[in-house]
Amino acid sequence: MAMASFRYSYQKIVDLKTSEKTQAEWLLSSAIGALQVEELSLSELRQKRFEWEEKQQESALLSVSLSELQLVQHYLEYLDCCIENKLRDIRRAQQKVDNSRSELADRMKDEKVWMKAKEHAHERFRYATQLKEQNELDEIATVRYIASAT
Numbered sequence: 001m002a003m004a005s006f007r008y009s010y011q012k013i014v015d016l017k018t019s020e021k022t023q024a025e026w027l028l029s030s031a032i033g034a035l036q037v038e039e040l041s042l043s044e045l046r047q048k049r050f051e052w053e054e055k056q057q058e059s060a061l062l063s064v065s066l067s068e069l070q071l072v073q074h075y076l077e078y079l080d081c082c083i084e085n086k087l088r089d090i091r092r093a094q095q096k097v098d099n100s101r102s103e104l105a106d107r108m109k110d111e112k113v114w115m116k117a118k119e120h121a122h123e124r125f126r127y128a129t130q131l132k133e134q135n136e137l138d139e140i141a142t143v144r145y146i147a148s149a150t
Contacts, residue, residue: 006125014114021107028100035093042086049079 008014056072 004129006122008118008121010114010117014111014118017107017111017114021104021111024100024104024107028097028104031093031096031100035090035097038086038090038093042083042090045079045083045086049076049083052076052079 052072052075056069056076059069059072
């Protein structure tokens with residue numbers, strides 16, 4: 001008696017859901033990477049601002065020309081704008097991470113639902129197969145019993 005093999009009729013959907021989950025994982029990973037790049041860039045801008053602030057203080061002590069002091073002040077203002085823009089970029093990048101995380105959670109739930117359905121279908125198949133085999137064995141036993149009784 002060869003046991004029939006289980007073939008899930010919705011396997012392509014299960015594969016699709018797994019693929020969508022994998023894609024969502026990649027997108028989350030990418031969003032986290034982009035956020036880290038933005039945070040590093042902010043850190044570098046803050047470091048540069050700190051260095052220029054020190055230059056401004058040194059310049060004031062060294063009594064450099066007013067135009068040089070103004071130049072340093074303008075550059076500090078420019079850096080402040082860059083930092084402000086970078087903070088906005090970081091908020092956007094964080095939002096992308098949050099959205100990607102939420103999307104991944106949805107995809108994982110979706111995949112789990114389909115995997116559960118497949119598991120249940122497989123259990124029903126195994127039960128039906130065992131029932132069929134038992135019936136066949138019962139039939140063989142009955143035929144043997146009748147044959148031996150005659």
